[in-house]
Amino acid sequence: MTVTELLSYEAALAEYDPVMGLEVHVELGTRTKMFCGCSTELGAEPNSQTCPTCLGLPGSLPVVNAIGVESAIKIGLALNCEIAEWCRFARKNYFYPDMPKNFQTSQYDEPIAFNGYLDVQLEDGEVFRVEIERAHMEEDTGKSTHIGGATGRIHGASHSLLDYNRAGIPLIEIVTKPIEGAGERAPEVAKAYVAELRALILALGVSEARMDKGQMRCDVNLSLRPHGTKTFGTRSETKNVNSLRSVERAARFEIQRHAAVLSSGGTIVQETRHFHEDDGSTTSGRIKDNAEDYRYFPEPDLVPVAPAREWVEELRAGLPELPRVRRNRLREEWGVSEHEMQSILNAGAVDAIVATTEAGADAASARKWWMGELARNANEKGVSLEELPITPADVARVSALVAGGDLNDKLARQVIEGVLAGEGTPDEVVEKRGLRSSPTTARSARPWTRPSSPTRRSRPRSATARSRRSAPWSARS
Amino acid sequence: MPGITREEVAHLARLARLELKGEELDHFAGQLDDIIGAVARVAEVADQDVPPTSHPLPLTNVMRADEVRPSLTPEQALSGAPAQEQQRFKVPQILGED
Numbered sequence: 001m002t003v004t005e006l007l008s009y010e011a012a013l014a015e016y017d018p019v020m021g022l023e024v025h026v027e028l029g030t031r032t033k034m035f036c037g038c039s040t041e042l043g044a045e046p047n048s049q050t051c052p053t054c055l056g057l058p059g060s061l062p063v064v065n066a067i068g069v070e071s072a073i074k075i076g077l078a079l080n081c082e083i084a085e086w087c088r089f090a091r092k093n094y095f096y097p098d099m100p101k102n103f104q105t106s107q108y109d110e111p112i113a114f115n116g117y118l119d120v121q122l123e124d125g126e127v128f129r130v131e132i133e134r135a136h137m138e139e140d141t142g143k144s145t146h147i148g149g150a151t152g153r154i155h156g157a158s159h160s161l162l163d164y165n166r167a168g169i170p171l172i173e174i175v176t177k178p179i180e181g182a183g184e185r186a187p188e189v190a191k192a193y194v195a196e197l198r199a200l201i202l203a204l205g206v207s208e209a210r211m212d213k214g215q216m217r218c219d220v221n222l223s224l225r226p227h228g229t230k231t232f233g234t235r236s237e238t239k240n241v242n243s244l245r246s247v248e249r250a251a252r253f254e255i256q257r258h259a260a261v262l263s264s265g266g267t268i269v270q271e272t273r274h275f276h277e278d279d280g281s282t283t284s285g286r287i288k289d290n291a292e293d294y295r296y297f298p299e300p301d302l303v304p305v306a307p308a309r310e311w312v313e314e315l316r317a318g319l320p321e322l323p324r325v326r327r328n329r330l331r332e333e334w335g336v337s338e339h340e341m342q343s344i345l346n347a348g349a350v351d352a353i354v355a356t357t358e359a360g361a362d363a364a365s366a367r368k369w370w371m372g373e374l375a376r377n378a379n380e381k382g383v384s385l386e387e388l389p390i391t392p393a394d395v396a397r398v399s400a401l402v403a404g405g406d407l408n409d410k411l412a413r414q415v416i417e418g419v420l421a422g423e424g425t426p427d428e429v430v431e432k433r434g435l436r437s438s439p440t441t442a443r444s445a446r447p448w449t450r451p452s453s454p455t456r457r458s459r460p461r462s463a464t465a466r467s468r469r470s471a472p473w474s475a476r477s
Numbered sequence: 478m479p480g481i482t483r484e485e486v487a488h489l490a491r492l493a494r495l496e497l498k499g500e501e502l503d504h505f506a507g508q509l510d511d512i513i514g515a516v517a518r519v520a521e522v523a524d525q526d527v528p529p530t531s532h533p534l535p536l537t538n539v540m541r542a543d544e545v546r547p548s549l550t551p552e553q554a555l556s557g558a559p560a561q562e563q564q565r566f567k568v569p570q571i572l573g574e575d
């Protein structure tokens with residue numbers, strides 16, 4: 001592989017102004033596929049979740065999944081979009097065996113949602129508005145395995161194997177308008193946008209949006225233009241970037257690569273690029289087909305979708321509190337500064353603190369543990385707070401023991417340490433280590449009664465088993 | 478109605494992954510011209526007040542509940558495949574895409 005020439009980031013930004021476009025695909029969490037009743041459950045054996053419709057067999061007819069449409073409208077509304085009064089599906093024709101039909105059912109010039117925006121907050125608290133071009137409905141493709149190549153890549157493969165379980169799973173593609181004016185913060189804006197979008201999708205409950213499982217993936221379009229000019233430069237499209245950090249790295253790498261090409265008098269080729277997690281680089285993919293080469297045309301097997309205004313308004317009224325609104329509310333409730341709230345956000349501690357207060361602790365004490373002892377511990381282990389083998393209920397219990405005078409601060413820290421070490425619940429750690437700070441009093445002689453205790457004790461105590469749980473607080477971020 | 482050019486036929490052939498000889502390009506250019514011409518006559522009767530349609534029936538919002546229906550078994554799904562391996566459809570080397 002040839003080494004890609006890069007200009008330093010500072011030099012690139014001194015000369016050029018980046019323009020970005022982000023396309024995010026979200027796999028919906030529906031039970032069935034977009035156009036047929038096949039299950040969408042992950043992990044099934046190959047080709048066990050297919051039918052004549054998603055295999056594209058002659059004579060089969062697709063029918064739209066109502067929850068797919070509903071989820072698309074919810075996403076559109078949450079992104080402040082207009083919802084189409086009438087729209088159609090379209091066939092996107094291409095030759096690639098990941099769709100047995102030889103086309104992907106998508107939407108073309110009539111997306112279900114369009115013209116919206118998402119406000120994203122950067123790490124220093126600055127709010128950047130990302131304009132949304134459209135959100136449209138489509139379907140996922142099958143999974144290819146390339147055989148015979150050295151690296152499992154398509155190059156050098158002798159043949160490929162197709163599993164169509166994923167073919168037809170509902171996807172929503174969310175496309176931004178060109179993001180201009182972010183300057184040197186473009187990579188940061190890209191990451192913050194995807195993070196905010198993911199939080200919004202989770203709040204809506206329409207997908208688990210696990211980027212590591214490909215349930216949410218981002219294509220980063222990027223071009224540069226000399227400062228002071230208006231015309232967009234030629235763009236590259238880095239496909240399937242699968243983590244928040246990678247989104248930022250990919251944007252940064254492309255800025256440096258484009259700048260190196262342009263400043264040495266070269267031209268950028270309009271192409272797709274592959275992102276490499278290991279070194280954060282991108283390499284050339286294929287020369288991009290023009291849109292008309294897909295020969296889009298209205299899908300004749302599906303009737304138009306015309307969401308009644310009453311339905312749309314009902315869905316709008318039923319939207320949950322959106323992440324940014326929620327964060328502002330919590331900041332006020334907790335009485336913390338913008339700066340402090342931002343640290344809590346950066347530490348990924350918001351949901352843990354909320355869940356801990358819901359389990360009975362006061363916000364100040366919940367914040368103290370999650371942002372102090374536990375954040376330090378997670379940091380040392382290189383894991384997220386959610387992955388620590390301690391639950392918000394455990395933390396709330398420790399707070400209660402401190403508040404009730406059973407533990408002082410120093411002993412409480414030892415209890416937390418014991419829970420993290422897998423020694424059991426806080427009460428079990430107190431017993432085993434003999435940590436009570438005062439002799440038995442009437443208060444502490446009471447059995448440790450909490451409604452959830454028995455079930456929680458019967459749960460496996462190993463760190464793995466506990467971190468795998470999907471407590472309500474871990475489903476949101 | 479402008480005629481369909483040889484170049485346009487060659488472009489279509491590439492998109493459809495068809496290999497056409499020189500004389501075939503001319504031959505199909507003429508045929509496609511006839512077809513486009515015939516379809517274009519619709520525009521003569523359909524005035525601007527008639528919107529283009531993609532479906533003959535005035536239906537909208539035909540949707541299904543999100544309920545799982547039985548799928549084919551893998552054996553049934555693969556029964557029409559020319560080749561299979563590891564319970565998957567086996568396809569020839571994929572070229573020109575990545």
